[in-house]
Amino acid sequence: MSSLFILTLMSLNFTQWSHVNISISSFSSMDSLSSTLIILSIFIAALIIIASSKILITQRNSNFFSSINLILLIILISCFSASNILIFYIWFEASLVPTIVIIITWGYQPERLQASLYLIIYTITASLPMLIIFCAIRTYSNHILLSLSSELNFPHFFSIRTIFWLMTLIGFLVKLPIFSTHLWLPKAHVEAPIAGSIVLAAILLKLGGYGLARMSLLYHNIVALSSTILIRISIVGAIITSIICIRQPDLKSLIAYSSVGHIGLILTGIISNSSWGITGRLIIIVAHGLSSSALFIIANLSYEITHTRSIFLTKGLITINPIITMWWFLFTATNIAAPPSINLLREIILITAAVTKSILLAPLLALIRFLTAIYSLHMYTATQHGQISSYTNPLIPIKPKDILVLSIHIYPLTMLIIKPELISVWTW
Secondary structure (H helix, E strand, O other), X not given: OHHHHHHHHHHHHHHHHOOOOEEOOOOEEEOHHHHHHHHHHHHHHHHHHHHOHHHHHHOOOHHHHHHHHHXXXXXXXXXXXXXXXXXXXXXXXXXXXXXXXXXXXXXXXXXXXXXXXXXXXHHHHHHHHHHHHHXXXXXXXOOOEOOOOOOOOOOOOHHHHHHHHXXXXXXXXXXXXXXXXXXXXXXXXXXXXXXXXXXXXXXXXXXXXXXXXXXXXXXXXXXXHHHHHHHXXXXXXXXXXXXXXXXXXXXXXXXXXXXXHHHHHHHXXXXXXXXXXXXXXXXXXXXXXXXXXXXXXXXXXXHHHHOOOEOOOOOOHHHHOHHHHHHHHHHHHHHOOOOOOHHHHHHHHHHHHHHHHOHHHHHHHHHHXXXXXXXXXXXXXXXXXXXXXXXXXXXXXXXXXXXXXXXXXXHHHHHHHHOHHHHHOOOO
């Protein structure tokens, strides 16, 4: 665990070369986008080990659990540093295997097999056509590098290029996922253990955004033509998922659906094709990865005390453990982009990038922020106040490792906004 934190600190040196594409080998390279996600992956991997200490201490297959997490980390680093399209696809799909093993082996609920089946069907069905497109890219244009920003030399028929872009887009949108391709995500979060929820929220959802950001450079002209439609779809989907969050009775499902809403903003930043959008998408990748994983950790702590994920039964935590209530408040505030968290900066940048595309999006973006505040405050007040349920065990204390994990989450969320020069180097 300590070695992962040391590796994270060493990886921060790559940010000073954000404007340079560092070639590691013929199949891998790094720039600001890939180095940021690699640093986040290593950081989250260390937090997973701390948060899953119960599995490591009490269960016999603890070595297997550590090995699976290490394999997943290696796959993610290989995927984010891949410069070859086909190599990227192999690692992109390989990340499914450790994730499914974590859900099936250490999941708490009996429907974890069904959740894994949902994950396989959705992602494989959408990504197999994408593999055909990658092979076609290799055939038509001899173009296999993700790091190049030149337009692909497709056949001159606009319809063929549009079909190629749509099939590539669908494969990444399912992995993100946006609304209408998201049904596998809440089910996977509900059935996954705390380690699965953290890695799903913080890292795996970013694979789709990373791939889409890379491929949008290769389809530059078509992306410019379709950006307005995609931004409107993502914003409308964020509104719908925010409404779903307001009436969601399950705590983990609520956090999962809120991730879908935030992912709509990531897509907006990717498709906006502006420098503000590029910077904003990197900020939201880091901010969402930290805040959503922290919310899942707090939800797991509340589950250990109340033995239920229902918001209607999770009551009165402020009278049982005020420390948990303090952490609930802090991360609820970061979820609604309250200052001084970096989430505030991400909202300002992404909203500006979206409004520059069309001023008509301003009321919809304001509605998203309003609905986000509603379901976040409802989640906080409903769980912290009220009469204590009979299922609650008030004798379970919060452990030092839990405070450590939450402190490590909140520190970069609040400190990064104090050092804006660290944020400015993310623009590539």
